[in-house]
Amino acid sequence: MQRDELFADLYGRAIDALGEQPLRRGSLVIAGHCIRDLVNGLPDVLTDVESVPAYSDMTTPSRDLSDAWAKHEDILGPGDLEESFPAGAGPAPDVRVTVPSVIVRAARRVVAASRAADLNARRRHSALVLGRVEVRQDPTVKVFRESVAVFERLRHPQRGREVVIAEDTLPRLLRSLEIIEGALESRMGSFFATVEDLMDVLGAANEREVDGQ
Numbered sequence: 001m002q003r004d005e006l007f008a009d010l011y012g013r014a015i016d017a018l019g020e021q022p023l024r025r026g027s028l029v030i031a032g033h034c035i036r037d038l039v040n041g042l043p044d045v046l047t048d049v050e051s052v053p054a055y056s057d058m059t060t061p062s063r064d065l066s067d068a069w070a071k072h073e074d075i076l077g078p079g080d081l082e083e084s085f086p087a088g089a090g091p092a093p094d095v096r097v098t099v100p101s102v103i104v105r106a107a108r109r110v111v112a113a114s115r116a117a118d119l120n121a122r123r124r125h126s127a128l129v130l131g132r133v134e135v136r137q138d139p140t141v142k143v144f145r146e147s148v149a150v151f152e153r154l155r156h157p158q159r160g161r162e163v164v165i166a167e168d169t170l171p172r173l174l175r176s177l178e179i180i181e182g183a184l185e186s187r188m189g190s191f192f193a194t195v196e197d198l199m200d201v202l203g204a205a206n207e208r209e210v211d212g213q
Contacts, residue, residue: 007045010038018177023170025163031173032154035180039148042128042184049127056117058110065106072100129183144183147176 014034017027043052069079076099119135125148126134126141134141150173157163 007038007042010034014038014177018170018173023165025157025165028154028163028165028169028173029157032151035148035151035177036155039125039128039180043124046127049131049133051133052127053120053123053133055124056113056120058113058117061106061109061113065103065110068100068102068106072103075100076103128187131187140183143179147179150176 011034014031017031017034020027040055043049046052066079069076073079122137122141122145123133123135125145126132126138129141129144130138154163
């Protein structure tokens with residue numbers, strides 16, 4: 001029950017953030033976090049889908065690679081410096097170099113974890129949208145994931161993702177939110193107590209668009 005209330009609260013806070021006037025960049029960041037946590041958490045509380053995979057841990061293999069690199073900096077150089085060369089200079093991308101085998105093994109674990117994370121994320125989203133774990137790319141799940149990604153890009157503006165409020169920002173977000181909400185509502189029925197909140201936000205956005213024309 002507590003988790004149901006949490007997810008409903010996340011949904012409501014996303015709606016509230018997008019409904020603020022004037023719309024602020026901080027509101028978009030809040031909405032991005034709420035939608036991501038909502039979508040990522042719901043598969044774990046579904047009772048009608050078996051074998052929903054957990055998220056793959058990228059932290060441990062990434063840390064292991066960093067630790068292995070640090071132990072061989074005398075050969076590899078500092079791991080916190082990014083090499084840069086003028087155009088046309090430097091080694092070709094396919095030039096082979098010799099590195100300690102422990103680095104190769106650690107890098108392989110990072111690649112494996114990354115691929116597993118991507119596959120498990122698709123499976124979890126398919127469980128949420130379709131009611132089954134689907135490995136193959138499903139068009140409905142693809143549209144759902146693309147809509148979620150619109151919000152995920154808002155979460156960390158300090159990481160090279162500037163949050164900009166343009167004329168089409170709110171309509172674009174509301175279209176994505178409508179796709180997400182529609183998928184969840186079709187799967188979960190009355191999970192959300194106030195679906196009308198979404199309609200209110202959409203209606204207000206439409207009125208603003210008409211007034212602005």
